[in-house]
Amino acid sequence: MDIGYYPGCALHGSSNDYEASVRACMTALGVNLNELEDWICCGASAAHCINHDLATALPARNLGIAEKMNLKSLFAPCPMCSMELKKANDAIQSNAALREKMSEIVETPVTGAVDVVNLIQVFQAVGYETIAQRAVKKLDAFKPACYYGCLLTRPPKTLKFDDPEDPTSMDELLSKLGAQPVEWNCKTVCCGGGLTLCDEDAVAAMTYRVLQNALDSGANCVVVACPMCEVNLDMRQADARKLGLTKDVPIFYLSDLVGIAVGLNAKALDLNRRFVSISDELKGA
Numbered sequence: 043m044d045i046g047y048y049p050g051c052a053l054h055g056s057s058n059d060y061e062a063s064v065r066a067c068m069t070a071l072g073v074n075l076n077e078l079e080d081w082i083c084c085g086a087s088a089a090h091c092i093n094h095d096l097a098t099a100l101p102a103r104n105l106g107i108a109e110k111m112n113l114k115s116l117f118a119p120c121p122m123c124s125m126e127l128k129k130a131n132d133a134i135q136s137n138a139a140l141r142e143k144m145s146e147i148v149e150t151p152v153t154g155a156v157d158v159v160n161l162i163q164v165f166q167a168v169g170y171e172t173i174a175q176r177a178v179k180k181l182d183a184f185k186p187a188c189y190y191g192c193l194l195t196r197p198p199k200t201l202k203f204d205d206p207e208d209p210t211s212m213d214e215l216l217s218k219l220g221a222q223p224v225e226w227n228c229k230t231v232c233c234g235g236g237l238t239l240c241d242e243d244a245v246a247a248m249t250y251r252v253l254q255n256a257l258d259s260g261a262n263c264v265v266v267a268c269p270m271c272e273v274n275l276d277m278r279q280a281d282a283r284k285l286g287l288t289k290d291v292p293i294f295y296l297s298d299l300v301g302i303a304v305g306l307n308a309k310a311l312d313l314n315r316r317f318v319s320i321s322d323e324l325k326g327a
Contacts, residue, residue: 043168046113046156047075048104050123051083057120057269060295062312064119064161067297070304071168071176075117078107086122087236098140099147101130105158106150115157117164119297121193121268128158129200160194161267161296162211163203170218177303180220183323184299186265187256188212188223189275192232194267206230212265212296219303226259228252235274246281249274253282253291263292263324265299276317292320302326 053061068075085100105127108116118124134141135154145152165173190209198206207230213223234241234248253275256264266272276293283290293316301311308314308325 043072044074044076045159045164045167046108046111046116047077048081048084048108048116048118048123048127049077050081050086050118050120052120052123052269057273059312059315060119060269060272060297062310063295063297063301066306066310067301067304068164070301070306071173073164073168076111076113078104078116079111081107084118084123084126086120086126095143095147097126098130098133099144101127102134102144102152103148103150105131105134105154105156106145106148106152108156109153110150113156115159115167117159117161119161119267119269121160121191122270124158124160125193125197125201131156131158132200160203162194162215165215165296165300166211170215173215173300173304174218177219178305179303179326181216181299181303182220182222183262184216184221185260185262186216186221186223186294186299187226187259187261187263188216188229189233189252189256189264189266189271190230191266191268191271192230195230212267215296216265216299219300221299224256224259224261226255226261228255231255233271233274235270238274242281245274246278246285249278250282250285250287253279254287256291257288261291263294265294265296267296279318290318292316292318292324294320294324 089097131154195206204211234245
C-alpha cells in the first residue's frame, strides 16, 4: 500500500518520536509513505488570524505538490494538519474561482482531487482484521482511555469522520488487538494544548480533568493520535498532580500500541522519550 505523507512541522520537530512510531508501524504493516517533496507549514493555528488567502494557500501548496506527485491519498498524522489540509481541499474542490486563484498563488495546479486522511483512517484502509491477523502480541495488559481530543472529529461537516461526540474507531481497533478500552467521559474534551503558551493554570486544570477521568474510569494509560495532545498530557502531569491527580498516567500514540501488537520494540517506537515513564509490561518487553 502506497500513500502520500505530510509530516508537518511537529513530526519533524518537537514530536519526532511520533514520526518514529508512525514510520516503524507503517513499515511493519507494509504501508509505504511517500513524503511530499519540499512541503511547507500548513499554517495551522496562526495563518487564519493574519490573512484568509494565506490560510488557504499554505495547505493548498502542499495539496498541489501531492497532485503533482500523482498521489491519490495524503496522510497527515497531526489532526490539526489533516483538518487544515482537508478544509482547503474541500474549498478548492467546490469553488472554481478559488481553484484558479490558489493555483496562481502557489504556482502549481490544485484541483482538490487528493483524499486527506488521518492516522486512524490509514489503519482502517489497511483493515482492522488484517492488522489483527498480523499481530504477534495480545494487548491484554492495556486498559486504554482512547482520547480523540478536539480535532480528529471536528468540525464534523468538514472531516466527516466518526461520531463527533462519541467516536469509537480507536476503541474498535484496540479491542481487536486484545486491549480493553474503558468507557469514559472525556474522550473529546479539550486538554488545553492550544493554551500552553498563554494560560498555564487553565492548561493544568484541563489536563487534570482529562487524566483523572481516565483513571477514575479504570484506565491504565491514555492513547492519542495527536502530537499536541500527547505532549500536553505527558508533560503537564506534574502540574496536574498539584491539583489532585492521583498517579501518573502513561501516554501512548495509537501507532505505539499497534506497533507493540505487531512485534515492534520500545526502541523502534521511541517509547523511552516520554516524560511519564512507561513500565516494561506496557512497553511490550
